[in-house]
Amino acid sequence: MMNSVILNAATRLLVSLLILFSVYMLLRGHNLPGGGFIGGLTGATGFVLYAIAHGTEATRAALRAEPQSIAMVGLGIALAAGVSAAIFGDAFFTGQWLFLGATEDDKGLPISSVLVFDIGVYLVVFGSILTLVLALEEEV
C-alpha cells in the first residue's frame, strides 16, 4: 500500500475504466483481438492497481467474493458450458448457438455456449491472478 495522493485519485478512475475495458475485451473477443484470457488479465490488473493504492483489505472488500471462489465458479461455468452441449445431443464442448431476432439479412444477437465458456475463462484468470497477488501482498 502506497500513500500517494496522485495514485489514489488516479486509481479510482483507472480501476473502473480497466474493468469496463476488460468486459469490452471479453465480449469482442470472438471477432476482434480480445477474449476471456485477455479480459481476465485486464480486469485483474485493475484490482492489482487498487491493491497497490488502497491495500489488500480494501481490495477484498471491493471484490465482495473471495478471489479463489471466483476462480472456482469460473471453472464451473466453463464446465457447464461444455457439458450443456450433451443436453442438446451434441458431443461434449460443441458450441451451441442462439441468434436472437435473426432475420434474412441480419443474424441478430448471437448468444452462445462459447461465450459462456469464455466468461468462465475470464473468471478463472481474474480470480487466479488476484488469489496470487493478494496472498503475496498479504504474506510477504
Added chain:
Amino acid sequence: MATTAGEVPRVYGGAAGWISVLIPAAIFAWLTQFLAPVAAGETVLIGVDWVPSMEVRLSFLIDGLSLTFALLISGIGALVTLYSTQYLGRHPEYPRFVLFLLLFMAGMLGLVLADNLIALFVFWEITTISSYLLIGFDSDSAKSRRSALQALLLTATGGLALLAGMILLGTVAGSFELSVILGMGDEIRADPLYLPILILFLAGAFTKSAQFPFHFWLPNAMAAPTPVSAYLHSATMVKAGVFLLARMNPALGGTEPWFWALVIAGGFTTVFASLLAVRQTDIKQVLAYTTLMALGALTLFIGAGTSDAIKAAMIFLVVHSLYKAALFLMIGLVDHETGTREVEELRGLARKMPVTFLAGALAAISMAGIPPLIGFIGKEFLYKAGLALDTGQLWVTGTIFAASVLMFVAAGISVARPFLGRLPDRLSATHEGPAAMWIGPLTLGALGLLFGLSSGLAETWLVAPATWAVYGAETKVDLYLFREVNAAFLLSLATFAAGLVLYLAHRRLRAVMARAIEISPIRFDPAWDRVLDGLKALAAWQTGILQSGVLQRYMVTILGTLAVGLLATFWAKDVLSPIDLDLAGELDTLQFTQFAIVGFICAGALLAACTSSRMTAVAALGVVGVGVALIFIMFSAPDVAITQLLVETLTIVLVAVAMLKLPTLGLRTEARRPWHAALAVAVGGLVTLVLIAVLQGDIDRRLTDYFEAASWPEAYGRNIVNVILVDFRALDTFGEIAVVVIAALAAFALLRGTRGRRAAEGEGE
C-alpha cells in the same frame, strides 16, 4: 426404541435419508423394464457421443450380465441405505455418508452398464475412490485411515494396469466399444499383444476382487461401517473384478494362460480364505473371509470357462450377493443391539431378536448350501460343473468341496452360535432392532428361499441371460432343486457330514488354524508396510537430489537440460548441414523499426545481466518482454501481443511485491553471473538455430488453412485465435484453466501455510 414387528419403519436422517433410499429404489424399478427383453436374449444399447474425436462415448450396454449386476446393486443398495438410516442416521456426518454411498452406487452402476472401455475405467476409478472415502469414514481412527489407504493404493494400482490393458485392447480391436470388442474374440486372442493385455486386465481384476496375493486389503477394509461392508465389500464393489473377468470372457477367455491364471489364483484364494475364515472370532471378519472365498470361487469357475462352469458361477454370484449382504446386515444389527460381534460372547439371542434370527437363519442356510434354499442349487451346480471338467477336474472339485465344508462351518459360527443356546445374563436386556434394519436382511433371506423353491424365477430372469452374456452364446440353463441322486448330490451329503463334524469341533479347528498362522513365515500386512516404507524412502531420497529449493539451481538444471537435449538432437539428426542461410539478403529485407526493436531487446537483456539492483533487473526484463510484444504486433498477432504485455505488467507487480523481502544481490551471486549469462546465450542461440532450421523446410499450413476457412462458417467467429481457444480446442482450454486454478490454489495454500507456521513460531517465542 423398542420397535415391534408390523410397525412402519421410520426413516431417520431427514432429507438425506429419504433421498438415499428413494434413488436406488427408483433405479431398481426403472431397470425392471429391461428384464423382459433381456430374458428374450436381446441386448439394449444406449449412448451419447462424448469426445468423438478420441472415440470416447458415454454408452451403456444392457445384457444379462450387466442387468443382473445392476439389479443387485440398486436392489441391495436400497435395502442397505434403508438400514443405514437407522444404523448411522444420528451420526453427525450422515449426509456425507449418503453422498459417498450414492457416489459409489453411481460409479458401480456405470461400471457394470458401460459399453465403452474408457467410460468403464472412469466408473471403475469412481468406485475405488468412493470406497476409499467410505472405508475411511471413521476418519478419527488411524486403523480405518490405514485400511482405506491400503485399499486405495492396491486397487488404484490395479486400475492403472487395467487402463494400460484397455488402451492396448482398444488398439488391437480398433474400437473401445465393448459391444464390438466382445465379438472379436478370435482376432484378439491371436494377436501378439494378447498376453500383455491379459496380464494387465488380470492385475486390475485380481486387485479389485482381492484375489491372492492381493487379498489382504479386504479383511482390513472391514474397518468401514457395517452397511458399507455389506454393500461394497461383499455384494458389489469387490465383485467388480469378477464382473470384469466375466465381461471380458468372450474376448479374452478360453486360452491356456487365462484358464490356468484364473483357476490357480481362484482356487488358491478359495481354500486359503475359507481356512482363515474359521480362524476368526469376530463374526464380521468371518464373513469378510468367506467373501474372499466366494470371490475366489467365482474367479475359478469363470476361468474354467465351460458353459456349465459359467452357469454355476452366475448362480453362485446371485446366491452369494443375497446371503452375504443379509448376513453382514444381520451382524451389524446384532452389534447395534448388543455392542459386540465376538462369537464367544454371543449366545441364545434367538428369543430376544426373533426377526433378526429368522433373517440370519435363512441367509445362513443358503450359505451352508442346505435345501430348499437357492444356496443348495448354487453348490450343486458348482459340483456338477467341477466334475464335468476335462482339465483340472480334481483341483476345481476338490477346492470347492473344501470351501463348501468350511462355508458350512462359517455359517454355523455366524448364526447358530450367537442365536442358539442359553442366553447369558449380560445379554438379557437385548431386544429386537428397529424395522428399518431387519427389513433388508429379511427380504434378502426370503428371496433366497423364494428363488430356491421356484428356481425357474431366477433362471429365466437372471441366471440364463447372464450366462449367455458371459459365455458369448445361448446355452441351455435349467435350474432345479432336486432331480436324481448323482455324484454332485452325494458330494453335497458328504459336505453336510464333514461340515457338521467340523462345526462341532470348530473351537479346536480355530486353535489349530491360529497355530498354523503363527508359525507360517508369510506376513502380508507387515510386508505391505515395508513396501510402503521403502517407497517413501525412495521418494525422500530422490526429492533430496532433485528438489534443492533454490530457484537458480532449478533454472540452471532446466535450461542446461534443454541445451544438452538440443545439442544431442542436432548431432544425431544432422540438422545443421542442410541449412542454407543468406544472412546479407535477410538483413536487407529488415526495416529500421525492426532493427530498433531488436536493439531494444538486446539492451534490456544486457542490462539485466549486468545490474546489481534487483529492481533494475526486473525492469530490464520488462523491457525485453515489451520488445517481444512489439514483434508480435509487427507480425500481426495482436492477441498474443496483448496477452504478453499484460503478463509482463503483472509479473513485474508480483516480483516487485516479493522483492521487498529479498536480500540485495551479494558478491557470491556476482561470481556466478557470467556463467548464468553464458548459459542464457547458449540456450538462446540454440533455440534460434532450431527456428532457422524449421524455416528451411516447408511449413505445413493445413491446420492454419482449415481454421481460417472454418472459423466463420462453423464457429461464427472472425478472431481465429479466440475461436480456437473457446470452440475448436475448448477441451484443451478447459484443461488449461483447470491447471491455472489448481496452481493458484496451491500457491495460496503455500503462502497461507507459511503464515500459519510463522504465527505458531511467534507464539512459541
